[in-house]
Amino acid sequence: MEKQVNHLVDWLKQKAEQANVDGLLVGVSGGIDSAVVANLIKRAFPENSLGAIMPCKSGVDDEQHANSVIDACGIDAVKIDLTDAHDVMFSTIKMQLEKKNAWNEKQAKLADANLRARLRMSTLYSLATNYRYLVVGTDNAAEWYTGYFTKYGDGGVDLVPLVNFTKGEVREMARFLDVPTDVIDKKPSAGLWEGQTDENEMGTTYDMIDKHLKGEPVPEKDREIIERLHARSAHKRELAAAPPKIR
Template sequence: MEGLELSKESLVKCENKIMESIVRVVELSNSNGAILAISGGIDSALVATLASRVVDVYGLIMPDSTSTDPDDIQHARELAESLGIDYEIIDISSIVQAIYRSRPELGPEECKLAYANVKPRVRMIMNYFAANLDGRIVLGTGNKTELCLGYFTKYGDGGVDILPIGDLYKTRVWQLSRHLGIPEHIVSKAPSAGLWKGQTDEAELGLSYKTADMILYAMFDKGLTREQIKKETGVDDESIDKVMQRIRGSEHKRIMPPIVKLDV
């Protein structure tokens, strides 16, 4: 879609703005640097690449034996080493299983999403434990498409100090990553939150990131009506409905918890 993909000049501006913002947050918080969960996927690779240029980054690779692809662990290690990022691998399987055992009457088949969301929440705790120990901030890896659609775990991967790529649609994440020379095997792999074996973002969302981005860009950036969106993008009503339903259903994830005002 015209306007969604960025020019080279705009990519350079994004690159510089993101790095400047990371430095600013680290300095304002009087921190020693940043903690970053490196998954082996494109979003964390992009954040790691930019952040490592301007602040001291420590990487946490946190696989779960039931769902993490071994290739992702290898890709995360290779990326960290290529960027000169110190890192450690923390297997979260035993922590996750301990939480599961606290509710033995339930099972992953009956409560699939609740079980899956334990993993990003455990990773959030490990991120902040390491950050507090070392006096660092936590870098998030969520992109604009995920944030708009609510495709993140509340108080999981949504629990961070700054979202460096939170204003980049997934389409632009791919663009900027290739612009920066991030390895193609990371850029081109099917996006996955690693919630369960074989899980992919697009299968769970029920539409491709490309389609979602066209709709979101037309809706929010260009202010088009439904009929205009259909005409300009060629997407169908079903896809638009899926996007709008996700936006409405995830509003609570994008705002602070409501405070009950008391007139006393």
């Protein structure tokens, strides 16, 4: 694990140097993936790394866990509450669509959640411009394969150091990096609404996804769910589609 961590830290330094920036930043959610990334960028740039806590109708536990991650790794941090910005933007969109009789209440929950992720992305890039940093993402292999991220939200980043690591491997790395135990042991959740968990939304577990990615057998029901999620989210892992030139 020490070899893996050193490899990632060296890679982060290299990418920052290639981009001619001064450091790196990450959004710290209180979850295990962002905790690991916060530790990695702190090791890569001890004096030029930043953890951004961006509550937006978030649970109290999430912010407490984010703060414990910040304290444990000693990274510089900033808190920017996006609740008011989200309320203004979402209510304005809803009001205008209701005037057109075009508001889709069935899609409102998803639109609300995706807007939060995209507001956080915009905030991170505003911070990155201010500091001359790159934005580092937190998606692991399971999330990347299944598309469990918001396009141009938490998927809108410059670097994805954990994309080749399963959720289980990220958990091992977190223990090696001395991430707080309560962060390691909590149920994975995007914190989008009360009681929301990643696995309930996906319909399968990270353990099953990890096994599938390693080529190990999993129940047919889980295999079908994982492959359906992968196929449906292909557009998230690609650049915006463009038509071919007419020659």
